Amino acid sequence: MTSPALPDWPHPRWIAHRGAGKLAPENTMAAFRLGASHGYRAFECDVKLSADGVPFLLHDSTLERTTNATGRAADRSWSELSLLDAGSWHSPAYAGEPPASLAAVAAWMRGNGHWLDLEIKPTEGDEERTGRVVAAEVERLWAGSDRPPLLSSFRPEALAGAREVAPQLQRALLVDKDWPGWLDVARQLDCVAAITNHRLMDATLFNTLRAAGLRALVYTVNEPRAAEALWALGLDGIITDAIDRFAPD
Template structure:
């Protein structure tokens, strides 16, 4: 709870996505990627069925400038196309099978464009979006994705995030109304980190789940500084328990359904700890 009514960074978030002391949000990593092929419409359908609060997706740009939803720089693992996404046309990706690698039951699943996902999101108004921009982006490159988000009415429930300071800065410049979060992988001095967050006008900081071990108290200090905190990618009860004790606002997980069930059994608002 806040001691005063002063403005804090997480106030930049839409009301529906602001930290709530009695709720840890369930964030489906690449959709419900334990139940369906990651970053596909099938995975997003499964995330909704699992009761997720937000869906995390990865965005890259194809050779012809189309924003598509795919994690790896190479299309090989999920589509069988042995080429960089940045060097592959959107037409070639759209024709690829992005589901058979996961299970024959998903043969024919496709790599969706951001526009297609935004259209799907418009039909699911209760889902929030954590949109990771993979690699370095310029303000010019962000114009298309931002337009799709706004055009389909997702701007009030979307957070843009990235590892690259350049990318988050570009998001700040081209879409100051869309909240931003910085992804953090390795250890960093806390004052340096918060300085960077302040410069970027970020609302949140989303660290790898290993950082609380390397930097004890990180989540608590970030929360005290007013930032929302969504660690990633946590898939086991002991990890969920540690995150709850640390006071995070949400958990990014490949197992949203299991996490929701675990929360219902193990978590009560205001509890001093969460059992594993």
């Protein structure tokens, strides 16, 4: 049985993880700028909501690992969060680098013609609302753009919220483990892609995704041998930390 033909996928295949992998403080504007200096034109980052509903970039639910503050990020307003130091944890060269708002990321992406895989990373218990707010902001911030972000998430509820608000935005289900029924969930959410842990990806899964009409991307690949084997399958994208090891196409 022949897999259905897929629409054109015009996005770069190499995607810089959290802006610049591990070479700069993740999810900051400094990281995006460094990633771009290595030739990357596609990026991945994490977005969640402040206490007052402002989408901003942060991976963890708490602030300890990547800022000079403690506690839940969702308990602080954006005016508080925007003043934090999100760079010193990485290295002295980035001391004082602030967290990035989604608005700042959008302006930079659009100004440079770059593309974004935007992972919706909700605080626990706030999945659907985070998806709705983020989708509405993406719709506003990328209005008129022919390259809006791909909205991805491990949480189906967040993708459902995004679809409710902005069904025209493309969605992808992130999959870390082969849990029962995830492919059916991706279909039910009208996802255009699945982004899996690279250890899950093989020819069987790739062909299954293609037969389902889905694009196949993986994270986080940092070894050349692994990347070569994955590209040989025909993947649509690889997310990497090793932006200094892989030359993007």
